[in-house]
Amino acid sequence: MNDELSTRDRLIQAATRLFRQRGYDGTGLSEILAEAGVPKGSLYHHFPDGKADLACAAADWTASEIIRVIDDSFRAAPDWRHGVTTFCYKMAKLFDILNSADACPIFGLLFEGPDQDRFRAQAEQSFDRIIAAAARHGEALGLSPEAAHDAAETFIIGFQGSWTLARTRRKSDVLRGLPARLYGPA
Amino acid sequence: MNDELSTRDRLIQAATRLFRQRGYDGTGLSEILAEAGVPKGSLYHHFPDGKADLACAAADWTASEIIRVIDDSFRAAPDWRHGVTTFCYKMAKLFDILNSADACPIFGLLFEGPDQDRFRAQAEQSFDRIIAAAARHGEALGLSPEAAHDAAETFIIGFQGSWTLARTRRKSDVLRGLPARLYGPA
């Protein structure tokens, strides 16, 4: 499917997709290998610590993707609410493309796994990178640094909860309704 | 530890605790059995479909516990915000008792697992039961049915996101700060 990607990238993307669908422990190494079309030896060459290494790489890659969507959403936004709303709509579209059953791309793959603290630290870092990216746009739109950080944190919290509810109900509306929930009717 | 509990209840509670810590796929049947002090035969007697049955029972039990906390929190509350705030403080305390690493008691154990749709349906039902319980208190405090349902949904969404952030940071403050985040400074 993605012949031009490097072996390493094919592994990361296959792992990301499968972890999101079935979780860390629910995904077998053999599934990842099959989906990526890569033999076992290559995995341990690129990721010496095996599955755990791969999961951290996948989490990092995912965070970067999310930040890209955030930046896209705020590029032409006249104010905070517009940026946030665009982001919600983009993510709702993604939600519908994935079959509405996957975990939140942001945090779905970040927990679980035997090496608790490594994953927790990875999650914290990814979380903070995402919040910082959103806060930066808040500042650019005139908010004070503290207000921007707070707004970003509140929004990401709401987004995380909304994705969960959207998933149980299989309805992306919950995501699109988040701005109204947080900031009142448009 | 809990000698007076029935075999069935000991299984449910051991499973709840372990699923919350390590997730569904991350928890082995043998761990649950050891923690509950129950042989394998008993499990399949009480839960013919095995692990999946047990997980659904655990989810159901957890939802009931959460509703109990909600009812407690609103018992003496003069208004919505007070009830919600009490709930957040109670849950923050629980968060500190668990070693701040567990998944949200409400939704941590509801996803993942091979039988996707069964678990999803179970999650949806639990989610709605919890929201309905909160909404009932909103109505009792004078909100219209629609307003109460909406307030409850918004709050649970925020709570779910807050627990996730609290977990990555290992700081229960995030939970206690939720009312201010949603409704402004006290």
Next chain:
DNA sequence: ATGCTACTAGACCAATCGGTCTAATGCTGG
């Protein structure tokens, strides 16, 4: 006591798990 049901007990199973290891195969600079 007897027969019946509810439950406990754990040996046993095939399948799969994550991980290691050796051999072969490019690919590169000399």
Next chain:
DNA sequence: CCAGCATTAGACCGATTGGTCTAGTAGCAT
């Protein structure tokens, strides 16, 4: 052409997985 490194390839490993099955025990009704 060859030496040497990076990478691929997959056979193989012990451990553990969820699940089945048979045997035994406890408690109750008759």
